[in-house]
Amino acid sequence: MAKKIRSKEEIKKARRKRWLIVLLVIVAVIGLLHIADRVCCNLLVKYVKGFDAVDYSGTSRSLPVYNEEEGHYSFSSKDGLKIMMLTDIHLGGGRWTYKTDRKAIYEIITMLQNVKPDLVVLCGDNIFACPGPIYNGGGNLDNKLVSKVILELFEHEGVYFTTVFGNHDTEVFDLCGRQKLAELYESEKYTYCIFEQEFTDEDAEIPSVTNQIISVKNAEGGTNKLLLFMDTNAYVDKSIKAVLDWNYDVIHQAQVDWAKEEIRALSDREGYPGRTCIDTVAFMHIPVGEYQEAYKELELNGFRDTENTEYIEGVWDEKVDDTLGIRIWFGGCSRFTDAPVEADTFFETLGPEGVGALEAVFCGHDHTNNVAVRYMGVTLAYGMSMDNTAYDDIALSGLQRGCTVIEIDEDGTMTWEYKNAYKDLGVDANKFADVYLDHYYYDDYAPKF
Numbered sequence: 001m002a003k004k005i006r007s008k009e010e011i012k013k014a015r016r017k018r019w020l021i022v023l024l025v026i027v028a029v030i031g032l033l034h035i036a037d038r039v040c041c042n043l044l045v046k047y048v049k050g051f052d053a054v055d056y057s058g059t060s061r062s063l064p065v066y067n068e069e070e071g072h073y074s075f076s077s078k079d080g081l082k083i084m085m086l087t088d089i090h091l092g093g094g095r096w097t098y099k100t101d102r103k104a105i106y107e108i109i110t111m112l113q114n115v116k117p118d119l120v121v122l123c124g125d126n127i128f129a130c131p132g133p134i135y136n137g138g139g140n141l142d143n144k145l146v147s148k149v150i151l152e153l154f155e156h157e158g159v160y161f162t163t164v165f166g167n168h169d170t171e172v173f174d175l176c177g178r179q180k181l182a183e184l185y186e187s188e189k190y191t192y193c194i195f196e197q198e199f200t201d202e203d204a205e206i207p208s209v210t211n212q213i214i215s216v217k218n219a220e221g222g223t224n225k226l227l228l229f230m231d232t233n234a235y236v237d238k239s240i241k242a243v244l245d246w247n248y249d250v251i252h253q254a255q256v257d258w259a260k261e262e263i264r265a266l267s268d269r270e271g272y273p274g275r276t277c278i279d280t281v282a283f284m285h286i287p288v289g290e291y292q293e294a295y296k297e298l299e300l301n302g303f304r305d306t307e308n309t310e311y312i313e314g315v316w317d318e319k320v321d322d323t324l325g326i327r328i329w330f331g332g333c334s335r336f337t338d339a340p341v342e343a344d345t346f347f348e349t350l351g352p353e354g355v356g357a358l359e360a361v362f363c364g365h366d367h368t369n370n371v372a373v374r375y376m377g378v379t380l381a382y383g384m385s386m387d388n389t390a391y392d393d394i395a396l397s398g399l400q401r402g403c404t405v406i407e408i409d410e411d412g413t414m415t416w417e418y419k420n421a422y423k424d425l426g427v428d429a430n431k432f433a434d435v436y437l438d439h440y441y442y443d444d445y446a447p448k449f
Helices: 009-046 097-114 144-159 180-187 240-244 255-267 289-300 346-350
Strands: 065-067 072-076 081-086 121-125 161-164 213-217 223-229 280-283 307-314 358-363 371-374 378-382 402-408 415-418
Touching: 009 144, 009 280, 081 097, 097 144, 097 402, 121 240, 144 180, 161 213, 161 223, 213 255, 223 255, 289 307, 289 378, 307 358, 307 378, 346 358, 358 415
Parallel strands: 072 213, 081 121, 121 161, 223 280, 280 358, 358 378
Antiparallel strands: 065 072, 081 402, 213 223, 307 371, 371 378, 402 415
C-alpha cells in the first residue's frame, strides 16, 4: 500500500496541533500546581485558627496609637513595653515545605502565647516563596499568597506587629513586587499589622519600601525612645545572577537621609539640645558592614575585647564561604572594592560619629549567627532565626531557634535577652521532629566566650 504523502499545509497543521497540546499540558500543570499551592496556604491558615488567641487578660498591655501630628504610631512605656523580635521565618507556603511550615507556625504561636508581647517586630525573610525542592523552597512562587498566611497568623492571635522585608520576601521569580507586597501589609483588612510605608525611594531600581518609625512614650506623653525600621533591600538588581552571587544591596542613601531628618525633627520636638537625639533602636534584615568590622576586630585580637568592640553573648556559627571567605553576609558583601564599613553610611550618619542617635541595631539574615557585641558604644545584635526550610535540615537544630525579647521601662531604659524556643518558651522539641539541643548547626563556629 502506498504511503500517503502529506502536503506542507497538513504538516504545518500537525505541528501546530502538537505545540498546542504541549502548551495546554503546560498550562494545565501550572494551574494544578497553583491550586495545590493555594490548598497548602489555606490548610496552613486553618492550622493557625486551631490555636487559641494570645490571652492578655491580667496584663498591662500597651496598645498602639497613631499620632497624626507626628505621623507615626506610638506605644506607651508607662507600665513597661515588651517587644518580641522574630526573624527569618522562611514560610514556604507550598507542597515541599508543608510540614516544616506547620512546625514554624506552632513554634511562633507557642512563643507568642508565652511571651505575650505588646509588639512583634519581624526582621525580614518572613516567607520563602522559592522553587523546591532544589532551592529548598515550597515551590509556591506566589509570595503575596504566602505572606497572607503570616498576616492571618497575627490577626488570629491578636498580636500587633510590624515588619521590614528581607531579600527573600520578594525574589526574582516571585509574582508580587516589593511595592505591592508592602501595600498588602498596609491593608485595612489586617487590623493588627501596624506597618506603615513612611518612606519609599521611588527613583531606585528596586524601591526601598519598609521604612518606618514608632515612638515610645512615657507617662507624661514625652518620647523616650524611637524604634527605627530600615529596609536593607534585596539584591543589587533584578537578575538571577545577582541572586546566585549573593550580591546583596545596601541601605540606600535616601533612606539614611530620611531617617536622620525624622529623628532630628522628633528630637527637636522633645527639646533635645544641640546635637543630642532621642535614643534609637534600629531593626533591619541584612546586617550593616559594622557587624563584619566588629567581628574582624575580635578575631584579630584572639576574640578578646578591643578598644572599639566588646563581646556581649552568643556565637558566630555561619559557615565560612570558600570563595568570599566571610562569616557575616552583610549588605554589599560582594562589592570587593569596598570595605564593609564603606558600603553604606547608615552607622556613620546615625551612630556616635554622626547624630549619636543609635543605641542598638537588631538584624537577621545569618540564620546561625546568634551573637551580640557592642561596637563603638552601640549594641549590634542578631535575632534568633526561625528558619525551618532554607538551610538543609535546620529544622532539627534547636540551640539557634527562638526570639529576642526587648523591654523598655517607663524611663526609657532598654533591656533585652535571647529566649530559646525549646528551653525557655515551652515549645516541644519533639512535636514535629527530634530537635537536638546539644550542639550548633555548623561545627566550625567561633569560640564561645
